[in-house]
Amino acid sequence: MRSLLTKYKLVIRFILTFVLVYSILSIGYKFYLDFSDGSKHYPDYITNLVGKQTEAVLNSFGYRTNIVPHYDEPSLMVFVEQKYIARVIEGCNGMSVIILFIAFVVAFSDTFKRTFLFILAGSVLIYAVNLIRIVLLTIGLHHYPWRSEVMHEVIFPLAIYGMVFLLWMFWVNHFSKKVKTANV
Template sequence: MKKYFSQFKPFFVFISTFFVAYILLMLIYKFYLNQFQSTELDGMTQIVGRHVEYLMQLCGSDIKIQKNLGGSFLEVWYKQSFFIRIVEGCNAVSVMILFVSFIVSFSGKLKTTILFLLFGIVFIHVLNVIRIALLTVLLFRFHKYEQILHGVFFPLVIYGTVFILWVVWVNKFSKYAK
């Protein structure tokens, strides 16, 4: 048994570090979310909404994003119609937590790890803002493809990008990179 443990020690260290980081970050995030009443909206979702609105206005779109008065979501008014909602799950924080947990579990030099984490979080945020903006336009034009666009294509893009960031990290910057 000791032979197998020492043989697979890097795997066990990775798994335990990943789950400890993931659970800890999720608990912190849930604690943060629990500070808001059922009709309040968390700050990160509001930031995402403002950035989506800014990006779409920069591209010349007729867009208005505002807090719903009775619920904890943002109303997206596209071409003067209430079209979609941005809820807490749209802010990509859970994706960022997954990303951070993986990078921490395959950590490298401290400075490199911190810089890659910051780059990755900003990159995921920007990608998520672009995702919501594109989703708004595409759903307006191709509403019958909502399941494919919202449920398959865009999750594939964001999780695929996170996977590519992980591969780059492990092969170029982690302590296991050659």
């Protein structure tokens, strides 16, 4: 039994670190959502920011866009050319994907500085790609509403999770000391 634990020490450490970091960040994010009353930034600051940035990008592309608070649920309604196209909910803000990304990178951590910088750069990239995903999805829904399910459920999740997977692979293959020491 002891030799089995020694043999899988890195795997066990990875799993425990991942679960611990993911749990701490998820609980912290849940507290953030629970204490966001929406009085200043509806429904919460991050979702509101993503909505406003989506509105700005779409307007810069020539789509007359308005983002307004939903009257029935904690979300933002997206109007393009005065037509209700979509809604931005908390799950659209990319934070759950960023939390997952951070937990994985920390579980395969390198030096503090390198890990911190990769998390920072990766989180900014995920946020930006998520914003582009929402903009493109909105444009797609505006022009091809009958393709909403395949765009929302297949293409765009594949893009965001595919990019996160590529970031993870880049991290593991180029920076993670745990993989390097395991291969020695």
